[in-house]
Amino acid sequence: MRHIISILIENEAGALSRVAGLFSARGYNIESLTVAPTEDPTLSRMTIVTSGTERIIEQITKQLNKLVDVVKLLDLTEGPHIEREMMLIKVKASSMAQREDVKRLADIFRGHIIDVTTSTYTIELTGACVKLDSFIDALAEHKIIETVRSGVTGIARGEKSLHL
Amino acid sequence: MELSGGEILVQCLKDEGVDFLFGYPGGAVLHIYDALYNQEDVRHILVRHEQAATHAADGYARATGKPGVVLVTSGPGATNAVTGIATAYMDSIPMVIITGQVATANIGSDAFQEVDAVGITRPCVKHNFLVKDINDLAETVKKAFYVATTGRPGPVVVDVPKDITDPSIKIPYHYPETVQMRSYQPTLKGHSGQIKRAVDLLLSAKKPMIYTGGGVVLGKGSDELRRFVRKLGYPITSTLMGLGAYPSSDELFLGMLGMHGTYEANMAMHDCDVLIAIGARFDDRVTGKIAEFCPDAKIIHIDIDPSSISKTITVDIPIVGSVPDVLQEMNGLLESSKKSPDKKAISAWWAEINSWRSMKCLSYDRNSDKIKPQMVIEMIHEITHGQAYVTSDVGQHQMWAAQYYGFDEPNRWINSGGLGTMGFGLPAAMGVQFAYPDDTVICVTGEGSIQMCIQELSTCLQYGLPVKIVALNNRYLGMVRQWQEFFYENRYSHSYMESLPDFVKLTESYGHVGIRIEKPEDLRKELERGFAMKDRLVFFDIVTDQTENVYPMIAQGKAHNDMHMSPYCEPPQDPERELS
Ligand SMILES: Cc1cc2nc3c(=O)[nH]c(=O)nc-3n(C[C@H](O)[C@H](O)[C@H](O)COP(=O)(O)OP(=O)(O)OC[C@H]3O[C@@H](n4cnc5c(N)ncnc54)[C@H](O)[C@@H]3O)c2cc1C
Ligand SMILES: Cc1ncc(C[n+]2csc(CCOP(=O)(O)OP(=O)(O)O)c2C)c(N)n1
Ligand SMILES: [Mg+2]
Numbered sequence: 001m002r003h004i005i006s007i008l009i010e011n012e013a014g015a016l017s018r019v020a021g022l023f024s025a026r027g028y029n030i031e032s033l034t035v036a037p038t039e040d041p042t043l044s045r046m047t048i049v050t051s052g053t054e055r056i057i058e059q060i061t062k063q064l065n066k067l068v069d070v071v072k073l074l075d076l077t078e079g080p081h082i083e084r085e086m087m088l089i090k091v092k093a094s095s096m097a098q099r100e101d102v103k104r105l106a107d108i109f110r111g112h113i114i115d116v117t118t119s120t121y122t123i124e125l126t127g128a129c130v131k132l133d134s135f136i137d138a139l140a141e142h143k144i145i146e147t148v149r150s151g152v153t154g155i156a157r158g159e160k161s162l163h164l
Numbered sequence: 165m166e167l168s169g170g171e172i173l174v175q176c177l178k179d180e181g182v183d184f185l186f187g188y189p190g191g192a193v194l195h196i197y198d199a200l201y202n203q204e205d206v207r208h209i210l211v212r213h214e215q216a217a218t219h220a221a222d223g224y225a226r227a228t229g230k231p232g233v234v235l236v237t238s239g240p241g242a243t244n245a246v247t248g249i250a251t252a253y254m255d256s257i258p259m260v261i262i263t264g265q266v267a268t269a270n271i272g273s274d275a276f277q278e279v280d281a282v283g284i285t286r287p288c289v290k291h292n293f294l295v296k297d298i299n300d301l302a303e304t305v306k307k308a309f310y311v312a313t314t315g316r317p318g319p320v321v322v323d324v325p326k327d328i329t330d331p332s333i334k335i336p337y338h339y340p341e342t343v344q345m346r347s348y349q350p351t352l353k354g355h356s357g358q359i360k361r362a363v364d365l366l367l368s369a370k371k372p373m374i375y376t377g378g379g380v381v382l383g384k385g386s387d388e389l390r391r392f393v394r395k396l397g398y399p400i401t402s403t404l405m406g407l408g409a410y411p412s413s414d415e416l417f418l419g420m421l422g423m424h425g426t427y428e429a430n431m432a433m434h435d436c437d438v439l440i441a442i443g444a445r446f447d448d449r450v451t452g453k454i455a456e457f458c459p460d461a462k463i464i465h466i467d468i469d470p471s472s473i474s475k476t477i478t479v480d481i482p483i484v485g486s487v488p489d490v491l492q493e494m495n496g497l498l499e500s501s502k503k504s505p506d507k508k509a510i511s512a513w514w515a516e517i518n519s520w521r522s523m524k525c526l527s528y529d530r531n532s533d534k535i536k537p538q539m540v541i542e543m544i545h546e547i548t549h550g551q552a553y554v555t556s557d558v559g560q561h562q563m564w565a566a567q568y569y570g571f572d573e574p575n576r577w578i579n580s581g582g583l584g585t586m587g588f589g590l591p592a593a594m595g596v597q598f599a600y601p602d603d604t605v606i607c608v609t610g611e612g613s614i615q616m617c618i619q620e621l622s623t624c625l626q627y628g629l630p631v632k633i634v635a636l637n638n639r640y641l642g643m644v645r646q647w648q649e650f651f652y653e654n655r656y657s658h659s660y661m662e663s664l665p666d667f668v669k670l671t672e673s674y675g676h677v678g679i680r681i682e683k684p685e686d687l688r689k690e691l692e693r694g695f696a697m698k699d700r701l702v703f704f705d706i707v708t709d710q711t712e713n714v715y716p717m718i719a720q721g722k723a724h725n726d727m728h729m730s731p732y733c734e735p736p737q738d739p740e741r742e743l744s
Contacts (some may be wrong), residue, residue: 014286018286021287055474059471062471065471066469066470066471068290068291068345068348069291069347071347164346
């Protein structure tokens with residue numbers, strides 16, 4: 001099962017490598033990892049997308065909690081939550097037909113064209129991971145030059161939150 | 165009081181109550197060594213190899229329950245220490261290791277003797293720190309001791325760049341009394357609801373089993389454990405790491421369990437209906453085949469580290485907390501409970517256990533014309549009245565020491581279980597002997613293992629450490645040979661130790677006493693002669709039966725009821741007969 005785990009971690013040198021090292025040393029999957037400081041500059045928030053059996057996920061959360069720098073942890077997938085990822089995608093768009101079709105698809109997916117040249121469009125798209133995947137699928141007839149994805153971030157819905 | 169970084173470090177150690185610092189100097193730590201000069205509060209012990217510094221500090225910690233402290237230089241000093249750090253990490257031993265580092269400005273430039281000590285040690289420490297500002301130094305040291313000694317203990321590395329200890333830069337010194345870390349708050353007290361459920365389950369058991377581990381020793385829970393076990397009258401077994409927490413001479417103790425555990429302990433594990441694991445981590449040398457581990461049992465697990473619980477074996481009642489705290493609460497409940505153990509069921513269970521016991525699984529050939537290693541261990545037990553501190557290296561001799569010495573007190577049996585580090589025994593014995601100069605400290609070793617830290621004989625001379633080295637010399641990497649005999653059809657690939665030194669001469673050249681024992685009839689007399697030399701290090705080079713095996717043995721990945729047994733065991737008695 002796919003899980004999205006959010007952690008608050010001391011914003012110190014080496015904190016990221018402790019988390020990354022834990023995943024590689026114990027052979028856990030890691031689909032994506034994002035990290036940035038929070039409104040409190042002494043804390044970073046990290047979002048990790050991973051997958052595994054229930055036993056493995058339980059070990060992952062326990063091992064993360066055990067890291068001395070980890071202050072708090074929340075498995076977002078345990079409750080209602082919002083997942084977002086950002087993608088920038090550069091597509092070949094030279095002919096009129098190509099330009100129109102790419103524009104139409106971007107609109108359908110609520111993407112924005114943020115850079116235009118005579119032969120390319122660059123689109124910015126935000127959403128859950130699967131939405132970004134479907135957009136890529138939808139562009140099947142077009143030539144994708146480059147994609148870059150931020151990795152998943154997320155937040156719990158409603159009152160529930162990850163804070164000190 | 166204004167102090168330089170080097171002076172601050174030494175002052176911190178004094179304020180922390182550190183009496184021994186095991187170390188080895190080098191460029192990056194020279195300022196610190198200068199601060200160590202001409203002071204007597206922290207006694208620096210100069211070893212001969214940084215690996216030995218870490219093992220010595222580790223042995224000291226295991227025997228005293230206090231953190232072991234190490235100081236090594238950058239680069240090769242730090243890398244040499246890694247084996248010892250990993251050894252301590254695997255067995256959850258509290259240690260603080262100070263590594264020198266190149267000056268802050270040179271970090272990352274491939275400077276002379278630069279290694280990324282924080283990076284290299286990250287996977288084998290509980291936590292580590294790089295000190296980047298002299299103003300953080302004292303607090304970081306405090307945190308290091310706090311993290312190392314609380315919760316599930318473990319080694320903590322503090323990497324100190326050379327400029328931080330510069331004698332020309334002085335700042336006011338203050339050592340914090342306490343330290344708060346919002347990200348680190350270990351749980352000591354167990355969940356009362358869970359504890360109650362556990363006690364109910366225990367009292368309803370028909371075939372209960374108590375399985376204890378290193379956590380009882382680490383958590384200083386031996387007294388509460390003894391009360392708990394005696395109150396219930398249930399059978400108890402221990403892992404290699406927990407030996408001594410419950411007296412091995414007690415009737416209720418079934419011996420060690422696991423790969424080289426006793427027949428009765430392993431059979432009782434296999435057949436029990438309620439298992440309580442106390443400070444033990446279900447290691448693969450203990451569980452054997454996971455799918456057939458305690459197939460009929462409901463399992464209770466007390467551990468201070470949540471990640472130890474349900475890691476390999478799913479448990480029914482997890483209790484996160486420290487052994488003495490949780491057992492104290494359980495003992496209280498047992499005292500006040502209206503229920504008591506099911507007498508009839510428990511005595512039938514004991515009858516079954518006693519029939520397994522009657523096989524005498526630790527029997528061996530007592531009439532051999534070769535010296536049997538088991539006999540050596542039994543004899544040193546007699547000579548030292550079971551009161552010695554015994555360290556060991558890794559191999560067959562380690563298992564025999566564990567099986568035959570019979571530990572009645574915690575902190576007396578000191579060995580590397582999790583990492584299985586050959587070379588551990590002698591330096592660990594040094595650490596113990598420093599802590600307890602008047603006690604007998606024995607290092608049980610093999611001719612293979614002892615050569616991995618043999619240089620420490622020189623340290624022993626310098627500090628007058630009267631360690632007794634009992635080398636079971638089988639001219640084989642015996643544990644490897646045993647596996648090759650059992651599982652590789654006697655293909656003894658590279659397990660024969662050739663060109664052995666003359667250990668007696670070697671020991672003498674280091675200024676100690678060497679005694680070689682070749683015949684069974686000389687054994688007692690020679691051992692007694694050596695042990696009588698209270699203030700000398702004696703190296704007993706004992707020529708033992710070359711092809712003796714460790715029994716019982718559960719092959720890797722096999723179930724508890726599937727054991728290789730010694731040919732000298734007796735046939736099991738019928739449990740029915742025992743009953744009547
Ligand atoms: C050659 C060789 C053969 C071996 N054969 C065997 C064998 O036959 N049988 C055997 O048992 N072992 C054997 N071992 C050792 C084995 O590899 C493991 O090291 C050992 O089984 C682990 O012991 P343990 O479960 O007590 O855990 P430890 O490593 O001692 O861990 C202690 C546990 O207690 C917890 N803890 C710590 N402090 C507290 C506290 N205050 N309160 C509560 N919990 C706490 C920790 O979180 C941890 O889970 C062998 C090793 C070697 C090298
Ligand atoms: C540093 C290290 N290298 C290799 C091993 C693998 N190993 C385990 S036991 C053993 C043999 C030890 O031989 P010896 O010290 O003579 O003890 P014996 O088994 O003969 O009693 C070896 C090589 C180890 N545990 N540690
Ligand atoms: Mg040997």
